[in-house]
Amino acid sequence: MRKILSLLPVLLLLTGCWDQAMxxxxxxxxxxxxxxxxxxxxxxxxxxxxxxxxxxxxxxxxxxxxxxxxxxxxxxxxxxxxxxxxxxxxxxxxxxxxxxxxxxxxxxxxxxxxxxxxxxxxxxxxxxxxxxxxxxxxxxxxxxxxxxxxxxxxxxxxxxxxxxxxxxxxxxxxxxxxxxxxxxxxxxxxxxxxxxxxxxxxxxxxxxxxxxxxxxxPLSVTYTMLTGEKHTIAMSTTKKIFTNKKPELMNYVTFKVKKNKRSFNIDVTPEGKVSAEIKLKMKVVVTEYPRDNLATPGEVENVEKRLSKKLTKDANKVIQKLQKMNSDPYGVGRHVMAYHYPVWEKLNWKEVYPKIDFKASIDVDVIGHGIIE
Amino acid sequence: MNSHTITHRQLFFLIVQTQIGVGVLSLPFSLFTKAKIDGWISLIIAGLFIQFSILAIWKLCDRFPHNTIYEILPKLMGKNLGLVFNFIYTLHFAFISILILIMYNSIVGKWILFETPHWVIIFIMTAVGYYFITSSPREIARFFVIVTPLLIVLFVFILYAYTDVHLLYIFPVGQTGMLTIIKSSSDAVVALLGFDASLVFLAYSNGTPAKNIKVISFASFCITVLYAFIVFTTYIFFNPAEIIIVPEPVLYMLKAFSFSIIERTDLVFLSIWIISVATSFISYLFIAAKGVQTLFGLNDHQKGAPYVAIFCAVIAIIPNEKLEVLMWNKYISLTSLIFSALFPIVLLLIAVLRKKQEKGAASS
Known part of the structure; x- marks a missing residue:
């Protein structure tokens, strides 16, 4: 016991005093x-x-x-x-x-x-x-x-x-x-x-x-979806899927992404031509749909189809913008480098990237719609 | 001798703890400078190479049961040459202890204690080392067993890196070419050093020879796998162009993580890592003290211990610039490669050719 007590003061020495930040x-x-x-x-x-x-x-x-x-x-x-x-x-x-x-x-x-x-x-x-x-x-x-x-x-x-x-x-x-x-x-x-x-x-x-x-x-949400982010706490966006409904508000649907699966295909031909495609499969929950008729499977399918079309259009718009800016945040170049290194070495990526064939498609699957139809 | 023996399980932990040391923090970097992103392959190849050295060490010690390297050398080479080699080996192990101190000091000085004088950092570690080597191998082994669970904490920290990795960075595999990969595995061998502690600790093991080789070999295998995992993780965390400017990739990686309770994960990692450094240091200091005991014909190694500890601390204070540290690292690594990995194989050959064997040892 006395041994332990006599060791206690040593603890005071352990802290040192050179590296203190008051x-x-x-x-x-x-x-x-x-x-x-x-x-x-x-x-x-x-x-x-x-x-x-x-x-x-x-x-x-x-x-x-x-x-x-x-x-x-x-x-x-x-x-x-x-x-x-x-x-x-x-x-x-x-x-x-x-x-x-x-x-x-x-x-x-x-x-x-x-x-x-x-x-x-x-x-x-x-x-x-x-x-x-x-x-x-x-x-x-x-x-x-x-x-x-x-x-x-x-x-x-x-x-x-x-x-x-x-x-x-x-x-x-x-x-x-x-x-x-x-x-x-x-x-x-x-x-x-x-x-x-x-x-x-x-x-x-x-x-x-x-x-x-x-x-x-709102386009930046599509950008984030394309990065393959699985899902965030509230990955939501509103899209206009009809054009002819009155009032204007009726044309829109808001959804929340529950699951987002990305497949990223990069093709390199033997001549060194690069093409890329991002495919997203999304499971979404409708969080706002003022038209209120998601009861029939046909109507759900209709919404799914229109949403997929609209999102695909947006995604391609994002990609077009990116190619125009010559910014490659999805890492197409990285894929080429990793899997087709000899081709990569020959390419001047900065000049090639804006010209490659780069497409995206988004497939939406509505899996829920809140507590009303 | 009785209270000095260790079981073969304790031998396992002794080797594991001696192998994990300063090397782990900068290993991914030093491998990258040579083998680029294929450094992790070099490491696995190095892991295979050292199994041969381990086999040689074990066979050598098997011929002379319960003899340390210092007792084997005179028996193999005659009294005078044996004395010279005993001296070289003592110095060699002392210099490994010094290298551990130097590297530990440079990392702690760079990452946590910016203002603390270097001699203080070094003397604290030396004091710990001295305190431990005044006890018997069994007590040292017990301590090593107790601190081993801490390695799991380190492992979990590194596992967290997988929240933000770019698997594609590792491709294309084998880009640097097989020859470069094999050449750079010599650097990896240096990081895996620690199995050479068995040159002395095998003498204390009371397990059967078959059990001994199993535990040493398995210990090295575990560490090779752990290191390969760490190197691989850092290679997919950092971009190949980035890693060349990050000399301690493991710490740097952890510095970026923060949890709600711990903001600087690297500081927690370092505090635990210091224990791993201490265990390696204790092992080598003990071996060096054993050498001094043989050289001066002392009754026990405790008598020489304070002189060995002070010698190491004083030398370790000398290099204080980054470039000097690198130079010391380079030369001591080179001698380690020769004396710890290659020379045991030569010694075994001598023993076989001259048919030197202790009476009572099971002939193979």
């Missing part, structure tokens, strides 16, 4: 934004939520926004640090925003800091902002005033968009392998700041390290 000496960044200034310098904006004691004893969050410019991302961060009394710490960062102009230049160069620092939060979300990132971060949003900082607010907005399959799920680390891959590209959420809220407008498509275009919201 919370009261740091300012935790929850949102960071990158823009380029007119003379080509990097402008970093950071939001630091600070809790202020209110009268009734309730905490209130005030967002402090700092910004500084520098030749590189790190230099601007160091300058930012000098403007703040405590040490800035990005290990709890929730989101990194790129201004549209910055995203069109190169995002890897800006992200290098985050990949290199062992303390950085690799699970932070990435997004592209319409206009300037600094504008989004410094907007005085209605929601976060009381409860949380701007970082949490933006992250949660993106998370809910992910749940409804408007944008694909990505974070700093998940885009990295794809960014390096010559045979695949990626997409990030595309935000637009409104007066007091932020709206997720769709996805920003990338080619290599650069943003090359956008696909807007």
């Amino acid at each position: 919370l009261n000496q740091t300012k935790l960044i929850t949102a960071g934004g990158f823009d380029y200034t007119k003379d080509g310098k990097v402008l970093t904006t950071a939001a630091v939520p600070q809790s202020v004691a209110a009268e009734a004893g309730q905490g209130n969050i005030v967002n402090q926004i700092f910004s500084a410019s520098g030749n590189t991302a790190r230099q601007s961060r160091l300058r930012l640090d000098r403007r703040v009394a405590e040490r800035l710490d990005a290990s709890k960062n929730q989101i990194i925003l790129f201004g549209e102009a910055a995203a069109k230049k190169d995002i890897y160069q800006l992200l290098d800091v985050f990949y290199r620092d062992p303390k950085s939060a690799l699970n932070a979300k990435l997004a592209v902002a319409k206009g300037k990132a600094s504008d989004v971060i410094s907007t005085r949003f209605e929601e976060p005033k009381m409860s949380s900082g701007v970082g949490e607010y933006l992250r949660d907005s993106i998370r809910s968009a992910e749940e409804s399959a408007t944008v694909p799920k990505e974070n700093i680390q998940t885009v990295c392998p794809v960014m390096f891959d010559p045979g695949q590209d990626f997409a990030l959420p595309y935000l637009e700041p409104l007066k007091k809220t932020v709206s997720i407008r769709g996805v920003a498509l990338f080619h290599e390290h650069k943003m090359v275009g956008t696909i807007r919201e």
Whole structure:
């Protein structure tokens, strides 16, 4: 017993004291934004939520926004640090925003800091902002005033968009392998700041390290479906399947995807001609159908047929857009590389991809329709 | 001798824990630099190669039951040459301990303890090593058995990577060519080192020779499979173009995962991994201390232990730049390959040719 007691003080020595990071000496960044200034310098904006004691004893969050410019991302961060009394710490960062102009230049160069620092939060979300990132971060949003900082607010907005399959799920680390891959590209959420809220407008498509275009919201749901995402919590979309019904509202049906199965076929002819086809088999539940007559199998089949046709049309529209932008987020190039390496070596994928024969078809199967017919 | 013996099951855990060490974190990277995305094949080939070394070690120790390598060498080569080789082997095992310290220090210094002075990190590990080797092999083996379940935790963490993998990255298989794949398996052998601990620990086993070879061989097989799994996972997690800039792919991969309770999975992984490093370090330090005991004719290895520990710690502090660390790694890996994997086969040949065998050993 005495032996154990005498060992207890040793515990105090185990912690050491070199590597301590005092919370009261740091300012935790929850949102960071990158823009380029007119003379080509990097402008970093950071939001630091600070809790202020209110009268009734309730905490209130005030967002402090700092910004500084520098030749590189790190230099601007160091300058930012000098403007703040405590040490800035990005290990709890929730989101990194790129201004549209910055995203069109190169995002890897800006992200290098985050990949290199062992303390950085690799699970932070990435997004592209319409206009300037600094504008989004410094907007005085209605929601976060009381409860949380701007970082949490933006992250949660993106998370809910992910749940409804408007944008694909990505974070700093998940885009990295794809960014390096010559045979695949990626997409990030595309935000637009409104007066007091932020709206997720769709996805920003990338080619290599650069943003090359956008696909807007409802079509971006079709984009996410085509990635082969099994199903998210609320992968829903509304489609117009009739044209002649009055009132206009009657033309639409809303459904939720329960199961999404993708088969991805890539054909390479001996001459090196590449063609690709994505086939989706979806099991959906109708969540809105104002015409209210899903009782007969014939009517269900009719809806299925019309939905499949409409979705296939949309999917091909998405693919057309992607080829036009020369962005390959479904990884056709990766498939060619993996299974037809000799052909891949001969191809200049950047030039070939926009011209390949790339089609999609979606087959819908209605498996439920809520608690009324 | 009685309280010093270990069972053949304990021998299994001794080998497993000695094999898993510093190598695992950077293995995918070092294999990739040579064999590209076919590195995992090199690893499996290396796993086959070491089975031959294991067989040789076992056969050698079988000829001299209850003798450690330090007692076998003089019997094989005569007193003087035996003494020289005993010295070389002691130094060799001491340098493996040093390499473990160096690599452990560089990774801990880079990933968790940025500000802590290097000598502190090294001396803490050395103190643990010293404390353990003052006990008997049986006690060491018991500790190794206790900490083995922790490997399951590491395995589960790595399994989580399968939530975000790109299976296509592994294709086309065999792109680098068979010759390169086989050549780079020498790097994989270095990571699989640890079976050489049986050169000493076999002497303490009270299992039958047939059981001994089974456990050593099976231990190496398990580790080869585990490593191949880890290498394979990182290769489909990272893009081939990305992995060349990530020297510790396993940690980097875990850093990206976060759960609602644990945000930095890599820190949890590292804390458990340190125990695996400690076990390898303890094994080699023990073997080095045994060598010192033979060299100076001490009654027990505990007497030499503090000097061996301090020697290792002091040398391990010397390299402090990344490039120096790489250089030490390169040379010590090379000597390990020679003395741990190849030389036992030579020794066995000598024993067979000169018909050296201990009386009482079952003739084959």
